[in-house]
Amino acid sequence: MSVRHALIVLAHPDPQSFNAALAHAAARALTDLGARVSWSDLYAMGFGAVAGRGDILDAPAEGPFNLAREQGRAHAAGTLAPDIRAEQAKLAEADFVLFQFPLWWFGMPAILKGWVDRVLTLGFAYGLGRWWNEGPMRDKRAMLSITTGSPAGAYAPDGRNGDIERILWPIEAGVLALCGFTVLPAVVAYGAPWMTDEERRDHIDRLCQRLRALEATPARFFHPLSDFGDDMRLKPDVVPRTPGQHRP
């Protein structure tokens, strides 16, 4: 199914950065494919990164505060903060979400992690029993486009920084697949600060090419809930599969 409505979530403080260039090139490629493109340029928006009581318009001013429970209650009551509701509305419309960010400390920049913490609320993005392949985002595809400072070798299985799969897993599995997204393989620009202009252009082309070939790109594999027993471990007759080795 071709992309009808894409959402690009960009987390970079510099509008002139390689990350911003990748996001804009992706937007052009998706538009050329006939998709409508929405943006969440988190730094430009000044998006608040810290989840808490402020996210819930009718939160109790003091006393115990259970964030997940309050998020679920406020989502049902329509009392989530307006910036969260606006992001949820963009997500609800999108059938493809591209996350563009530099790898910071082996993970997402805090502003993007905050977007995840605040926007992917109980009730909206997951619910007890409504997650993984049964999650609310199950009709949407998502893909990471990441830049790193270290070169590809550092992210090889025996590399100094550890296999890139270990870094992708918390985001692709713990956030995206858990909410139900179909996860397309990440595009990684290794050693971005050391790339020549030509290498950057080549990488931008590679990302656009991937977007043009989305329909033919096999999704990453995550075991469906039915593969797990009550102990949350794979049933004895299920052959374990990993999402697959990612290679540059």
Ligand SMILES: Cc1cc2nc3c(=O)[nH]c(=O)nc-3n(C[C@H](O)[C@H](O)[C@H](O)COP(=O)(O)O)c2cc1C
């Ligand atoms: C706070 C911070 C943390 C970083 N952590 C990592 C890291 O864990 N691994 C890595 O390979 N590069 C790391 N880098 C380097 C960035 O990933 C790199 O500079 C960026 O991907 C280049 O893209 P840009 O030119 O668009 O900023 C870090 C940079 C910053 C500022």
